[in-house]
Amino acid sequence: MNSLERRLQIGLGLSLVLLIGVLWVVGNQSVRGLTEDFVASRLEHDAESLLAALMLDSDRTKLRWRRLNQVYSQPLSGHYYIVRLGEGDVFTSRSLWDHFLDIPTLSPGDAERLYKEGPAGQKLLILVKGFHKSGIDITLAVAEDMSPIQARRDRFKLGFALLAFVGLLLLLLVQRLVVRRSFHSLEAVREDVRSLEQGKTVKLSEDVPLEILPLVQEFNHLLSLLTQRMERSRNAVGNLAHALKGPLNLLTRYFDVSEGREQTPQNDQAWAQIERIRSLMERELKRARLAGKGVSGQHFNPHLELADLAKTLQLIHQDRALDIQLQADDDIPVFGDREDMFELLGNLLDNACKWAESRVVCRMTLDGGVRMVIEDDGPGLTEQELAGLTRRGVRLDETVEGHGLGVSIVRDIVKLYEGTILFRRSPELGGVRVEVVLPLETS
Structure with a gap:
């Protein structure tokens, strides 16, 4: 589970569930303890009244029942007592009727609580205490039926459970709203990242929650370093190329046979090497401008840029009246660096226009990435020439005329974006078909 909000x-x-559960258990235990303590205190008062009503003398033992609560005289009333004199006589309340309760014999000063089943299945709480009166050890047991109290307690437990459940649902709802509202403040960061991906901005806004401000600042710092490093690299290559242009032009004029200089094998070889140096320098200048995927900058929007690219190609090849069709599906997002894509499409389309008889077609679809298919109705290439274009390790600028430096730059861009490129004969138009697939970055 990667969602921080969900976790x-x-x-x-x-x-919250654990807290409510603990409160419910503790609440039930507390209510049970309070009710039993209350009944036990009442039974203790009854035991003292019973002890006071007990008359012990040498002739006989008498219990003055008129001094007791009349509830002990009503059969199965739920209130009972048992009096045991030492190990001998036992007195029981009339309310017990013919039911017998077994109680232990306690020493004076001892007390014990018992839970037993009474008459008619009543659930009794029995308080047993030991006394010493008039030289006789006495064990008194006073009992009360807990069934009515338990019934009310069960109703309270049910009401408390319903209240706890409703309260839990409300708390979960409030918690969900609070968490969602807190994370909603991160939407601004997400929008900034989307704008950065589309090339609408060059850094993230730092108007964010304090908890993620250091991350945003560090991200902006890395973007700035990357941009500066790329600029320095491009400037360094550009400066080197411009510095070499002067001496290279002098050498070019010196070995230019058209100016009347003697044409010797040495001069021809020097001239060929100068042209090779010029070609290499132009290629490296173009490579230095490549940005690659994942770099902050203005991204390529095919729905806006293809129309301008078609107009540019029409102007360049206006003397040939070519039918240039550039199409892009509506679901294709912005992708790649704008200059990189112009370089890639520009070279491929320019080559297609050079070889085409009358028609050039470019289609862009979303299929495992951005798929670009460029076709022309020119004479095409042989299987050997097509294999030379795609063979790894072959210098493309030395293979097929018209597909040299431009195709080399195209291969560099495709490799930079971890894409694929395929050259073959077009089954529809008969010329060359170039198919490029660039994977989209996943966020």
């Missing part, structure tokens, strides 16, 4: 909601929800 936070689940963690807080489980904490």
Whole structure:
């Protein structure tokens, strides 16, 4: 589970469930303890009244029942007593009727609570205490039926459970709203990242929550370093190329046979090497301008840029009246660096226009990435020439005329974007078909 919001909601929800559960258990135990303590205190008062009503003398033992609560005289009333004199006589309340309760014999000063089943299945709480009166050890047991109290307690437990459940649902709802509202403040960062991806901005806004401000600042710092490093690299290559142009032009004029200089094998070889140096320098200058994927900058929008590219090609090849069709599906997002894509499409389309008889077609679709298919109705290439264009390790600028430096730059861009490129004969137009697939970056 990668969603921080989901994990936070689940963690807080489980904490609330655990808290409500603990409160319910502790509340039930507390209510049970309070009710039993209250009944036990009442039974203790009854035991003292019973002890006071007990008359012990040498002739006989008498219990003055008129001094007792009349509830002990009503059969199965739920209130009972048992008096045991030492190990001998036992007195029981009339309310017990013919039911017998077994109680232990306690020493004076001892007390014990018992839970037993009484007459008619009543659930009794029995308080047993030991006394010493008039030289006789006495064990008194006073009992009360807990069934009515338990019934009311069960109703309270049910009401408390319903209240706790409703309260838990409300707390979970409030928690969800609070967490979602807190994470909503991160939407601004997401929008900034989307704008950065589309090339609408060059850095993230730092008007964000304090918890993620260091991350945003560090990200902006890395973007700035990357941009500066790319600029320095491009400038360095450009400066080197411009510095070499002067001496290279002098050498070019010196070995230019058209100016009347003697044409010797040495001069021809020097001239060929100068042209080779010029070609290499132009290629490296173009490569230095490549940005690659994942770099901050203005991204290529095919829905806006293809129309301008078609107009430019029409102007360049206006003397040939070519039918240039550039199409892009509506679901293709912005992608790649704008200059890189212009370089890639520009070279491929320019080559197609050079070889075409009358028609050039470019189609862009979304299929495992951005798929670009460029076709022309020119004479095409042989299988050997097509294999030379795609063979790894072959210098393309030395293979097929008209596909030299431009195709080399195209291969560099495709490699930079970890894409694929395929050359073959067009089954529809008969010329060359170039198919390029550039994977889209996943966020």
